[in-house]
Amino acid sequence: METKLLSFGAVMISVIALFGGAEGGCRSCGGGDVAWGGEVWLEGVLGGPSMAATGVSAAEAGVENVAEEPIIPEEPTVVEADELSTEDLSSWSISAEELRISLDRGTKPVVAFVSNIPPHGSYIDGSIELPSKSLITGDGSLGSPEDMAAVLGRAGVTEEDGLVLYGDCFSCGDVTFVFWIMKYLGHRDVAVLRGYEKEWSSAGIPLSGATSAKADAVYTPDPRPDLMADYKSVAAGVYQVVDARTADQFRAGHIPGAVNIDYHQVMEGSWLKSDSDLAEIFADLDEDKPVAVYTKNGGTASIVWYALKLQGHDASLYTWNDWLGHRS
Structure with missing residues (x-):
């Protein structure tokens, strides 16, 4: 069990601000290098x-x-x-084809670009920006669930939304890190989009030169x-x-x-x-x-x-x- x-x-949870790219990874990702620290490090180290x-x-x-x-x-x-053991783990990721079908439905998921710099190519049309550094406070720490909930609310996300996360550098860790944060906040319906822009375009997902904005919402966390x-x-x-x-x-x-x-x-x-x-x-x-x-x-x-x-x-x-x- x-x-x-x-x-x-x-x-x-103390983390250093996400600006450096992943450790030994992608230089342009600008968000994977998350330096963890415990409560001792919150006091200035x-x-x-x-x-x-x-x-x-x-x-x-x-x-x-x-x-x-x-x-x-x-x-x-x-x-x-x-509690996560009861989840359908197959729902933790989504293919480009599955996303295209989902976007064609009446109730669309919220699609969020989570990297800290613009993509090498295009955004997925209609997606919002939710850079990993937006969940980090000014002193370099991951704040309270209420602080992060406020960020999500300003991005137009609620705890009831289906959420699909994507970026253009899987090895940087931004996407899986934000996925972890969402699970930490108790979000149930969240998935990582597999692949890169070429695969998304081939599946018929419309692309755009910019992200979209959603109306402010209220996000209620259930921390884990x-x-x-x-x-x-x-x-x-x-x-x-x-x-x-x-x-x-x-x-x-x-x-x-x-x-x-x-x-x-x-x-x-x-x-x-x-x-x-x-x-x-x-x-x-x-x-x-x-x-x-x-x-x-x-x-x-x-x-x-x-x-x-x-x-x-x-x-x-x-x-x-x-x-x-x-x-x-």
Whole structure:
């Protein structure tokens, strides 16, 4: 049975503003480089560079192969059944053909472009702009559910809307990160559009040179903070931890016991690898134990989180900087 972590103390999640492009990824995406941080980092230690760049030593970071006192964590949060396990995971993505049919219906989904810079080509006609950085506050943190709900309301989105997210750089992580945020807010009907502009055009989806605007709405969130792992539970071994950074970054320092699954491994072209390939990649993970995924940035971590969820794992995101903040 899948499990979930109820961690109501993690309502404020620190991230660095989304301007740099994904870690080792697409230079022009301008939104994948999400540097996570926990509550400690909200007090002024925001950032997400490597240990070498921050001056944090391996011993301070508490990484593997460093002699130190054992971790004595606080009592971990109780684990219960995962509400997302009841969802139809096939609805988490949508093909261009499926979207075209949906757009032809009377009740159309809200289609949102979530990257932080204009696309290389055209927008999908009638889509709104919902850049990932719009959900980030001025001090670089992901604010309260109410703050994000206000952003969604100003974009004309309600919790009842069908929502389709797209961008032109899947590897940047903007699309899966905003998808994670929507699930964090409790949004039920949200999907990621597969493919790129050529496929959308071939399917008959009309394209445009600009996005559209919708009338203001009221968005009522139903937060799911269990989707964010916390330090005490990670340190206590509640989770199997997946480090989704590159092998070089993993070797430079990682959370003790973490398994390295580079986020590039789960992708093929503009989408994820096949179910059989993903099953092989995740074969060493225990299907009955929750997984916490981290990278230097939440965008690329969310790609692996998304893939894990589609494979039936109970997965949450964790912050590398939260670990460093507790260990330093």
